[in-house]
Amino acid sequence: MTTLHIARWPDDQADLYLVRREVFVEEQHVPPEIEIDEQDHAALHLLVRSAQGEPIGCGRLLPSGKIGRMAVRKPWRSCGFGRLLLEALVAQAQQQRLPKVYLSAQTHAIGFYERFGFTTDGPIYEEAGIPHQKMSLSLL
DSSP states (O other): EEEEEOOOHHHHHHHHHHHHHIIIIIOOOOOOHHHHHGGTTTTTTEEEEETOOOEEEEEOOOOSSSEEEEEGGGTTTTHHHHHHHHHHHHHHHHTTTTEEEEEEEGGHHHHHTTTTTTTEEEEEETTTTEEEEEEEEOOO
């Protein structure tokens, strides 16, 4: 059985980075020097593990309400782990009584976020060489 849990950056950094490196750096060619940032220490991280303890996917929530670094490793895509992570991150934001959450969606994933009620906000822009769209969801 897979598990979803709150990860601690110092303790789970290697597993979180394994997922993020594989998805963002290796697959999407995001420069490795921008993948880890100073916000990782302040963020609430979620990590999905397989029954064998292998990291499957992750995401983070910043104190500002920004959801980011959502990634699921290729062998586990289309299995519902992205949905699981997003729902859990939104639930964490609600527990923190944040008025809204927002994210920077890669344009190919806009439809995924729209299914959860996120709406687009502003023009498409480039981040790390990838087109993105700001999206937000009111929690009030």
